[in-house]
Amino acid sequence: MPNVTKKVSNSNEDPMELRRGPWTLEEDSMLIHYIACNGEGRWNLLAKCAGLKRTGKSCRLRWLNYLKPDIKRGNLTPQEQLLILELHSKWGNRWSKIAQHLPGRTDNEIKNYWRTRVQKQARQLNIESNSKRFLEAVRCFWMPRLLQKMEQTSSSPDSTSNSSLTTMNSQSSAPPPSHNPIASSLVSPSTLIHNISYPTENSSCITSPSVHSSDSLKISEQPQVPQHPAAPFYAFGTTVYNHQNPTDCYFVDTSYNMESFNLDPISAMGTYDENTLLDCQMADGDWISDSMADSLWNMNGM
DNA sequence: AACGGGCACAACCGCGTGCTG
DNA sequence: GCAGCACGCGGTTGTGCCCGT
Numbered sequence: 001m002p003n004v005t006k007k008v009s010n011s012n013e014d015p016m017e018l019r020r021g022p023w024t025l026e027e028d029s030m031l032i033h034y035i036a037c038n039g040e041g042r043w044n045l046l047a048k049c050a051g052l053k054r055t056g057k058s059c060r061l062r063w064l065n066y067l068k069p070d071i072k073r074g075n076l077t078p079q080e081q082l083l084i085l086e087l088h089s090k091w092g093n094r095w096s097k098i099a100q101h102l103p104g105r106t107d108n109e110i111k112n113y114w115r116t117r118v119q120k121q122a123r124q125l126n127i128e129s130n131s132k133r134f135l136e137a138v139r140c141f142w143m144p145r146l147l148q149k150m151e152q153t154s155s156s157p158d159s160t161s162n163s164s165l166t167t168m169n170s171q172s173s174a175p176p177p178s179h180n181p182i183a184s185s186l187v188s189p190s191t192l193i194h195n196i197s198y199p200t201e202n203s204s205c206i207t208s209p210s211v212h213s214s215d216s217l218k219i220s221e222q223p224q225v226p227q228h229p230a231a232p233f234y235a236f237g238t239t240v241y242n243h244q245n246p247t248d249c250y251f252v253d254t255s256y257n258m259e260s261f262n263l264d265p266i267s268a269m270g271t272y273d274e275n276t277l278l279d280c281q282m283a284d285g286d287w288i289s290d291s292m293a294d295s296l297w298n299m300n301g302m
Numbered sequence: 303a304a305c306g307g308g309c310a311c312a313a314c315c316g317c318g319t320g321c322t323g
Numbered sequence: 324g325c326a327g328c329a330c331g332c333g334g335t336t337g338t339g340c341c342c343g344t
Contacts, residue, residue: 107332112311306343308343309340315334316334320329
């Protein structure tokens with residue numbers, strides 16, 4: 001039963017009982033019905049007109065974070081997690097900005113994910129979650145792990161089997177991903193760690209991992225995909241282009257249904273940056289201990 | 303079965319910003 | 324310029340569920 005509080009602070013508003021706490025089904029349906037008929041916005045007025053004993057703020061939050069039809073339910077996919085890690089490394093705690101690039105996900109959801117999962121890992125490793133060390137750990141170990149999950153999922157003949165990813169998505173109503181060419185071209189996890197490079201910070205697009213196969217792709221043969229520097233995102237998503245800031249482009253998973261993607265695996269391999277690859281390898285050797293690597297590598301349930 | 307701790311997530315709160323009269 | 328309002332954002336809290344003991 002939600003709390004009831006008196007709101008008397010606002011002088012131009014009659015004292016009225018305002019409900020707080022969890023929303024009831026009845027309240028939800030009232031809000032949905034009102035917005036369906038009248039649209040959203042003017043939240044304080046909306047709350048009154050809809051007969052809801054809630055603040056406009058509360059109504060807005062409930063609609064945006066829960067009731068809106070295009071909200072995705074269920075656990076974050078590895079692709080989404082990868083994107084969150086990347087975007088957070090670029091923008092920090094700009095949750096709404098990050099959420100803009102994960103269709104159907106809310107800033108609240110992403111914030112919760114970061115606090116409960118990512119920061120937990122940082123605590124366990126005794127690293128500040130906003131430190132450079134943690135960022136490097138994420139890039140060198142966590143992201144490859146997510147890529148491996150993407151690979152496992154896509155290459156599994158029965159994606160509903162008991163893989164870790166299936167467990168992660170068990171509550172999702174979305175269909176499981178099907179085969180994708182880039183994931184199946186990935187190598188074993190241990191090799192993968194050293195075959196992932198990261199563009200530098202001043203890249204025009206976000207710093208996303210680029211995957212290459214060292215024995216099959218020479219630099220000179222590298223296909224030019226200037227608008228698609230991020231192999232995983234190229235493989236799984238579509239380009240997001242910010243018209244207000246044309247340099248602000250990247251890739252995003254726009255659908256759980258991977259059958260919609262039929263991309264050339266060669267052109268999906270992205271760019272090769274020898275220096276950043278070296279940096280990653282050096283970081284590996286410099287400070288990330290074997291136990292830490294194991295810890296990060298074995299991060300299940302992420 | 304009961305209990306307690308941890309976790310995930312929904313919801314709230316405070317503050318900043320932009321718009322309008 | 325200023326006050327009031329609406330809205331958005333990020334941090335924090337509350338609560339229900341799960342799992343181990």
